Amino acid sequence: MLARARARLAGLERVELSLAAADEVPPLADAGGVFSSFTLQLLPERAAALRAWRAALGPAGRIAVVFWPRQREEDAWGHLGRAIEGATGKPRPDWEVPLRAQLPELGLRLAEARDLQHEVAYPSPEAAWRLLRDACSLQVLLARMGPAATRACE
Numbered sequence: 001m002l003a004r005a006r007a008r009l010a011g012l013e014r015v016e017l018s019l020a021a022a023d024e025v026p027p028l029a030d031a032g033g034v035f036s037s038f039t040l041q042l043l044p045e046r047a048a049a050l051r052a053w054r055a056a057l058g059p060a061g062r063i064a065v066v067f068w069p070r071q072r073e074e075d076a077w078g079h080l081g082r083a084i085e086g087a088t089g090k091p092r093p094d095w096e097v098p099l100r101a102q103l104p105e106l107g108l109r110l111a112e113a114r115d116l117q118h119e120v121a122y123p124s125p126e127a128a129w130r131l132l133r134d135a136c137s138l139q140v141l142l143a144r145m146g147p148a149a150t151r152a153c154e
Contacts, residue, residue: 023048027055034063041067046099047106054107063108069096069115080132087152088145129154 002017009015020026022043025034034053043049053063072078085091103110122128133142133150142150 023052025049025052025056027052028057029055030058031056031061032058033061036063036065036067038067040065041095046095047102050099050103050106050108062111067096080129083153084145084149087149 002019005017009017016028018026022036022039023045034056036049036053040046040049050063057063081092100110122131133139142153145153
């Protein structure tokens with residue numbers, strides 16, 4: 001992944017790519033930005049990751065985070081969330097509100113929050129499950145739950 005990115009970015013100045021655990025990003029103190037796409041929600045120590053990302057930023061640097069919001073009860077994601085909760089006995093962690101409250105002590109402030117909705121269509125519920133299970137955000141969750149809970153969700 002890094003090799004492909006380096007090839008695409010060859011010749012650009014002030015671009016540096018590196019590989020590190022999310023909470024072990026080097027404290028560069030001059031990065032223009034950190035972008036997290038559907039990663040923060042999967043980390044066990046979200047505040048530690050934000051702290052490391054903050055230490056990498058320059059004075060005007062920004063952190064942009066995209067994550068799956070809580071499911072709405074009435075939509076397909078709500079049904080999926082209830083199935084997972086029923087199979088595991090564990091509700092989805094409510095991490096967004098507590099983490100938002102920690103932002104000032106992490107040296108961060110929330111500049112903007114948007115709840116975006118996008119219609120997604122699948123040929124069937126089974127096809128949606130297979131895609132989410134095999135190639136998307138449920139991989140980490142299902143790995144933590146174990147095979148028995150995964151089968152119960154199916």
